[in-house]
Amino acid sequence: MMKIQLINGILHHIRSRIHLYGSYLQVWYYIEILYLMGIFLVVYGKGMAFTWGILCAILLSIHIIRFYFKNETSRRIQLLLMDLHVPYAVSLSLALFWGDGNGHPVEIAISMIRFLVIAIELFMIWMLTDEKIKNDFDGFSQKILN
Numbered sequence: 001m002m003k004i005q006l007i008n009g010i011l012h013h014i015r016s017r018i019h020l021y022g023s024y025l026q027v028w029y030y031i032e033i034l035y036l037m038g039i040f041l042v043v044y045g046k047g048m049a050f051t052w053g054i055l056c057a058i059l060l061s062i063h064i065i066r067f068y069f070k071n072e073t074s075r076r077i078q079l080l081l082m083d084l085h086v087p088y089a090v091s092l093s094l095a096l097f098w099g100d101g102n103g104h105p106v107e108i109a110i111s112m113i114r115f116l117v118i119a120i121e122l123f124m125i126w127m128l129t130d131e132k133i134k135n136d137f138d139g140f141s142q143k144i145l146n
Contacts, residue, residue, distance in 0.1 A: 023068040089114040
C-alpha cells in the first residue's frame with residue numbers, strides 16, 4: 001500500500017512539472033540537429049546544412065519556450081516530435097550496434113544517451129496524452145489569452 005502511494009506521489013509530482021521536465025528533454029534535440037547537419041553537409045553541401053541547422057534551432061527554441069508556458073499547440077508538436085524521434089533514434093542506434101562494431105566512442109556514447117532519451121520520451125508520450133495534462137495545457141493557454 002505504501003509503494004502505491006509513493007508511486008502516485010511521484011506521478012503527481014511529474015504531472016505537475018511535465019512542462020519543465022519536457023523543456024529540459026527538448027534540449028537534446030539540439031544535439032540531434034547538429035548530428036543531422038553533418039549528414040546534410042555530406043549530402044547537400046555547406047549552405048543547405050547551415051540554413052537547415054539555423055532554421056531548426058530557431059524553431060526548436062520557440063517551441064521549447066512555448067512548451068514551458070504550457071501551450072497546447074506545443075504539446076501536440078512535442079508529441080509529433082517524439083513520435084518521429086523515437087524510430088529515428090532507435091534505427092540509428094541499432095545500426096551502430098549491429099554494424100561492424102568499430103564505432104567512434106562519441107557515437108557509442110550518443111547512442112547510449114539516445115536509448116535513455118527514448119525511454120524518457122515513451123514515458124512522456126504516455127504523460128502528455130493524459131486527460132488531466134491535456135486540460136492543464138489547454139487551460140493554462142486560455143488563462144494567458146484572457
